[in-house]
């Protein structure tokens with residue numbers, strides 16, 4: 001049995017004990033988080049969040065990409081979130097390659113050029129990367145200036161979340 005089939009089996013049990021069918025769509029704690037997709041990060045657990053309380057937007061690196069900013073804008077303007085949080089972490093996979101090398105490897109492996117992604121957003125300094133993601137959100141014309149945008153580095157060895165200041 002593949003992992004997807006195993007997961008579907010788990011879902012049957014989940015649905016039997018499910019009690020969250022009446023939650024409203026807007027996140028009750030009005031928080032939106034952009035975080036890395038790293039499997040060692042359980043965002044809800046590390047922040048004490050429950051289902052229905054926050055939007056969690058994840059991608060490789062916790063990058064404020066075009067798609068992440070799209071989600072943040074919808075999150076605030078249509079669903080009422082009022083604070084934005086960006087979470088990167090120690091030992092991130094994005095520190096282990098460069099865009100240029102990955103692109104060359106993929107071209108070699110597949111022998112096919114591709115129109116996208118234009119960037120993989122690899123980085124060499126996680127703290128500086130968080131600073132840049134904050135700047136991208138804060139400078140966006142559709143993000144109100146009174147929304148707190150705070151960034152953090154999560155330590156995968158200790159579980160500690162440390163704030164990144166400009």
Ligand SMILES: [Zn+2]
Pocket residue numbers: 036037038060061062089091092093094
């Ligand atoms: Zn990561």
